[in-house]
Amino acid sequence: MRDEKLFNQISESVSPMPVFDTHEHLMHEEERRQNSLDVFYLFSHYVASDLGSSGMTESDYNRLFDQSIDISKRWEIFFPHFENVKNTSYTKIVLESIKDLFGIEELNENTYIELSKKLEDTKKINWYDKVLNEKSNIRHMLNFIENMPGINNQEPQARKDMVAVKNFEDIICICCMEDIFRLEQKYSVSIYSLKDYLSLIDRVFEESADTGYKVLKIVIAYFRTINFEETSLYDAEIVFSRIFKLKDYGFFERVDFLSKDELKPLQDFLVHYIIQKAIAREWPVQIHTGLLNGNRGDVSNTNPCFLNNLFLKYRNCRFDIFHAGFPYSQELITIAKQFANVYFDFCWIQQVSFDLYRDILNLAIETIPSNKIFAFGGDNFIVECTYGSIKKAKEIISGLLYRKVSEGYFSFEDAVKLAEKILYSNPAAVYTVK
Template sequence: MPMTTAEKLFESIAVLPIMDTHEHVPLRQQNRELPCDVLTEFLSHYFDKDLLSAGMPRNILDHARNPELPIADRFRALSPWWDLCRHTGYGRSLDLSARGVYGIEKITGDTIEELNARFQAGVENPHHYRHVLKDLCHIDRSIVDCPGYRLRADDYDAQLFLLVKRLDPYLSRFGQVNDMVAYTGIEISDFDSFLAAVTRDIQNFRENGYVGFKLGVAYERPLHFARVEKAVARELFSGALKAIQTGQPYQAPLALQDYILHHCLSVISTLDTFIQVHTGYQEGNGNMVAHSDPLLLNNLFLEYPQIQFDLFHIGYPYVAQVGVLAKLFANVSVDFAWANIISPTAAENALCEYLDLVPRNKILAFGGDYLFVDGIYGHQLMARRMVSRALARKVDGGQMDEDEALATAKLLLHDNALNRLGLSL
């Protein structure tokens, strides 16, 4: 049987170097949660949510994640649900990782013990990260959304990772405020000193090698950030100040968050950098999906033309909305982080739609978005296949030839991330 266009393109696309726009992996493999085994890691996010969505009782998940118990028993208890979810994007990604990283064809009750033995050998191997990310995935760099406050260059392998700083802790809860005071040397006694500390802190991160910023608050609030009078925000800050001084848990009112976010963006707009924004579907088993509508961000793109906004997750299910924003604004790009495993079919259709709609230098086709390194393997393979299939549709439709398709793949999987985000390696 002759090769399809997608298969032909995939032969070249399979080995292209990739820029990975988004990960959550611990920066050092020694920092992974221990003790661990293949089930505790593979069920640390994403696929476990599909299992619960399918109706699996929570106690079976807790049992499955206990590395002290025999793995065959734990797998047996959840295998009916695993089989129901195996063909979702999350499920397929894990099977591909088991095959590509460990040489196990499929995760089943018959293979789980051997898979775990090979996984444990990886845990012992100090070069496992490099092996997966460089040798298997051909990833140039992965941009990590890093939870730690500040990292020195020797805290991680700069040949593997670039870092972005989350803005979320500046807006509410203020969980990193003590670090901020320590690193900026600015005591917080009122609203103005708080804003001065935030300014200095953001500048510090940028000066210390962080390549950009990330906003993940669509998990807990709508993405519309109104313009709020400073006097109103100052008044609201009195509650925050009390919480900061006493260390009490605190959730800032939306108007205060809005003011602080605009303050952060006014600082970032002077730093020649980008912000990655979570839009669309939220990981988990319950949330307000409409909070994540990317159209709610519209005013920010108008107000901060100096900032490059990289809209994550193709806004799924708001795929067309993200496309329209990326077309309308020179400072907005569309990013497939996470999207290929949410739905490979939706991602393929979205790429075809975006190639019609958006200049091809503004589409970033891969961000693994995994907490554990093995997951990145399955996801990058799905992304390469997705790009091959979508471009094959363009070739077969007579809209581009194979050379143009391969040149486009290189932009989507590598060059656009460097150029749009202003990265130099």
């Protein structure tokens, strides 16, 4: 039988705790105000992959956001697929957010119009302040919007609670002369050699630091393996020079390019180079591992064990390894237990599966030193889902800690201290914010 007094004491201690959110993709609020915000906006991120997996066609999905189609017709397209994904944690987060933020107990044919109107009304107030600060008690957030599709203004946001995250994938993942031309135009430079290219990276680091970036994020797992082998400057130069020998530069829509396998030595060299630059500036390095958003991703590329050589070589780098490595969570737990410079980050996992989040967190608590665990990152484009995610994460943490106290694993005081560390103090210390 559950000890209600103890359970409530733990829940009431955890619920109001401040949060350090290690990962979001929130566009500028002014840009959000310029978008059409109806019910389907709430299903435009993670639930979209479940809708696709359930059988919804891409054309039908795109029609949900076609404002020239009456909303009732779009609901008719949406509803049968909605019924198929109501069971997933992705959808549960959306529904929890709708209930708490808009007072709508159930999303159905009688409430979707009301919800759409209430979403539009959020444009009239400082909605981010209300959701992120008042409702979620997020004190600091690492916001990654650079090179993200669907976000127009990718400059750092002028919010005291947000820290900008830098990304170099557009520079690392070149494959043809069109990419070189694009970067020359973007940065007003001439690139003739790898030396020129490295000078550009140096310049971008310097300018990024001046404009507020303080963290490096590597998301190349979406495109290739995260096995970044040691590569010499000579071998990298050979690959780089081969790009300049390609014949077609985009004339008549023909572009010659190097394959992923051909490019790997150059990309590996560049990843090592930007990590070294991040270390010189004392920037922590975030790396995507595990599950890939969307459909048809190759998760075999994302095993955190591929990163072992980086952890060994760059001992002065603070590596924040994302998404609990899932489905390679036990591997990442083993790595985080062994390496002082590797931190275990649960961002996104509370949305993937509630039970998965609880079970991995339980294993991490029993295995990894407590200062190495980061319990929350929403990883959302949709601010309402950030609220739903932190609420659910705190509920799961409270339930797990109640169990650990009941079993005698923790005292009440130690359980509460642990919750505060994994929700706020641990990432705050690594990212050196106050």
